[in-house]
Amino acid sequence: MKERFAEQQPPSPILNGERVGISGAAFSKYVSALEEPGKKKSHLHLVVGEWKAPHGKVPATTEAYVTARKVGGETKLELHAMHPEELDEDTLGGLLSEAVPRAMDMKTSPKARLALEAVMVERRREQVVKEIQLRVVDTGIRYICEQLIKEAVKGETHMKLPGSEVHDAGIELLRSIKTALRDGSHLALPELQRTAEKFAALWQTLAPKERDHMRRNLAHLTA
Amino acid sequence: MHAVSLLFDRHHVFLGEIMSRDGGLERVLLNAEGERQVGPYMSDWQTRGVPIVREVIQATQGDTLEVFFQERVPVRSHEFWTALDRWSERHGMVLLRIPAECMRAWEGLLRLPLTDVERFSMTVALRASDNDHAAWHEAVAEAVGALETKDPSLKKKLIELKKMMTGGLMKKLQEA
Numbered sequence: 165m166k167e168r169f170a171e172q173q174p175p176s177p178i179l180n181g182e183r184v185g186i187s188g189a190a191f192s193k194y195v196s197a198l199e200e201p202g203k204k205k206s207h208l209h210l211v212v213g214e215w216k217a218p219h220g221k222v223p224a225t226t227e228a229y230v231t232a233r234k235v236g237g238e239t240k241l242e243l244h245a246m247h248p249e250e251l252d253e254d255t256l257g258g259l260l261s262e263a264v265p266r267a268m269d270m271k272t273s274p275k276a277r278l279a280l281e282a283v284m285v286e287r288r289r290e291q292v293v294k295e296i297q298l299r300v301v302d303t304g305i306r307y308i309c310e311q312l313i314k315e316a317v318k319g320e321t322h323m324k325l326p327g328s329e330v331h332d333a334g335i336e337l338l339r340s341i342k343t344a345l346r347d348g349s350h351l352a353l354p355e356l357q358r359t360a361e362k363f364a365a366l367w368q369t370l371a372p373k374e375r376d377h378m379r380r381n382l383a384h385l386t387a
Numbered sequence: 388m389h390a391v392s393l394l395f396d397r398h399h400v401f402l403g404e405i406m407s408r409d410g411g412l413e414r415v416l417l418n419a420e421g422e423r424q425v426g427p428y429m430s431d432w433q434t435r436g437v438p439i440v441r442e443v444i445q446a447t448q449g450d451t452l453e454v455f456f457q458e459r460v461p462v463r464s465h466e467f468w469t470a471l472d473r474w475s476e477r478h479g480m481v482l483l484r485i486p487a488e489c490m491r492a493w494e495g496l497l498r499l500p501l502t503d504v505e506r507f508s509m510t511v512a513l514r515a516s517d518n519d520h521a522a523w524h525e526a527v528a529e530a531v532g533a534l535e536t537k538d539p540s541l542k543k544k545l546i547e548l549k550k551m552m553t554g555g556l557m558k559k560l561q562e563a
Contacts, residue, residue, distance in 0.1 A: 221443040222456050229456035254428075254438045254474075255457050260511040261477050262440040264453040277479060 177206045179214035181246040184256060185287035191375045194260070197279035206268045207238045215246050230259045233269040239267045257284050268354035284348055289313060291353060292344050299360035300337075302367060304379040312338055312386045334382050337363045389413070392468070393493070395425055397479035397524055399507035401497070405482070410465035428474075436461045437470040481507075488520050489513050495527035499534060499545065509548060512555025515562075526551060 176195040178188045195208050218226045228245035241263060245251050261280055265272045292313055300306045340359040344352040370378065388409060390540045394402040402421030404410055406414040417425060436459030445452045460470040485493060492513055513523050526548050533541035 218454075218456065220445045220454070220455055223458065226456045226458075229454055232453040232455070233450065248503055257477060258438050258440045258457050258474075259455055262442065263453075266442065266453065266455070274479075277477065280477075281479070347427070351427045 176206070176208040176210070178210040178212070178252070180248075181210070183212045184243065184245070184251055185249075185290045186210075186256075186283055186288065190286050194264065194276065194279040194283050195268070197276040198265055198268055198272065200270065206270075208241060208264065208267060209238055210241045210243065210363040212248055213242045216242075216244050228255050228259065232263055241267055243376050253279075253284055253288070254350070256287075257348075261289045279294050285345075288345055288348060292341060292356065295344075295353070295356055295360060296341070299357070299364055301364060302375065302379070305334075305363075305382060307343055308382045308386055309337070312341055313345065315386070316342050333359070333363045333366045334378055335385070338382065340384060388486070390468070391487070392482050392484045393510060394421065394425065394475065395483070395503075395507050397422070399481075399503040401503070401506065402480070405468075405471065405520040407468050410468045412467045417463040421448045432462055435459050437467060437474060438463075439466065439473060450547070469496060483514060484509060485510070485514060486520075492520065492523045492527045495524075495531045499527070499530055499548075501545070505549065505552070508556060509552045511559065512552045515555050515559040523551065 175342075176188070176192040178186055178191045181187055181191065191208075191210055195206055199206055218224060218229055222229055227247070228243065228251055231242045231244070233240050233242075243259070257280060261272060261277075261281070265276065293310065296306060296309045296313070300309055336359045340352075340356045344356040346352075366379075367375070390407050392405045392407065394405060396402055400420055401418065402425055403415060403417035405412070406416075415429060417429070438457050439460050440455055440457050443454050443456075445454055460466045472482050493510060496509055496513075499506075501509070513520070516523055526544070529542060530544040530548055532538070533544050
């Protein structure tokens with residue numbers, strides 16, 4: 165995953181973007197969406213920096229903040245978060261939606277809002293993939309989950325639910341993957357973690373034949 | 388001051404009503420779709436507050452630094468409505484504050500067989516009607532009456548409402 169972030173050379177780069185799940189390409193698209201035609205192109209550099217306790221008028225309890233400084237023709241934005249990997253969508257999206265347009269002296273627009281949303285959807289997808297890779301041990305089931313993620317992101321999946329003999333935990337896992345991809349609230353990802361853990365526990369108890377049956381049924385559900 | 392705001396999603400689907408007083412939350416009534424889309428956030432806000440981004444300028448060695456940070460606004464705070472409005476906008480939703488005198492017409496619009504876009508557009512036009520709320524009340528009440536009595540004139544009355552909507556939206560556009 166890190167390589168995918170590093171290989172791009174976008175006009176508005178982001179350093180340590182993988183810590184918050186944002187790629188340079190996605191961030192650049194957001195910056196471009198904020199630009200007005202005919203106006204000089206903006207060069208923004210976003211850095212996910214080390215944690216520095218806030219001071220001045222920023223409350224000491226603040227867990228994440230963004231600083232903007234103009235250096236030459238470039239604006240340097242620095243994101244400081246106590247736990248960047250754990251930033252929720254409301255915090256990260258909120259900070260970027262205010263700090264980036266202000267740093268560019270631009271007003272946000274529906275186009276920019278959609279571009280920022282795309283950044284968040286990509287981030288959500290990365291988080292879900294990471295969770296699955298971490299918690300689903302069986303390669304067959306993991307493949308099924310990854311296919312579901314791929315299809316759900318494209319918005320094409322029509323999962324056939326209940327009526328099947330498959331174990332409830334498997335259905336629950338697939339459902340929570342879909343929810344976590346769609347729902348950016350603070351509840352969806354922990355719910356995915358819960359169902360993935362429950363599934364992992366159930367998996368341990370299954371005999372090889374039952375595992376095979378589970379794989380086949382889940383594959384059938386997402387086909 | 389007591390105010391009612393209507394929340395719509397990006398596809399103009401109505402999600403619920405938010406009652407506020409002097410900017411603070413009084414009551415929320417979400418429908419099933421609103422519960423699905425906003426419900427999880429609402430329960431979080433009740434305990435942690437609504438997120439709002441603030442900006443401060445700090446001077447550092449002859450240089451200025453803009454700092455953006457997020458705070459949580461308690462739901463009873465006078466800033467609740469502003470925070471919710473900004474949150475809604477960021478999530479592609481629309482929060483429409485509706486004058487008390489328009490509520491009856493709005494309740495009628497909810498009952499009529501309209502598409503989400505039509506209902507949303509009519510609400511915007513109704514809000515913009517300023518001194519002409521009475522005409523809207525009358526037209527909506529007539530359409531609701533026709534719906535209740537299964538009067539075939541319902542179709543005609545809905546067309547009338549759509550004409551009023553177009554006129555109202557045009558007026559709003561011209562003002563803008």
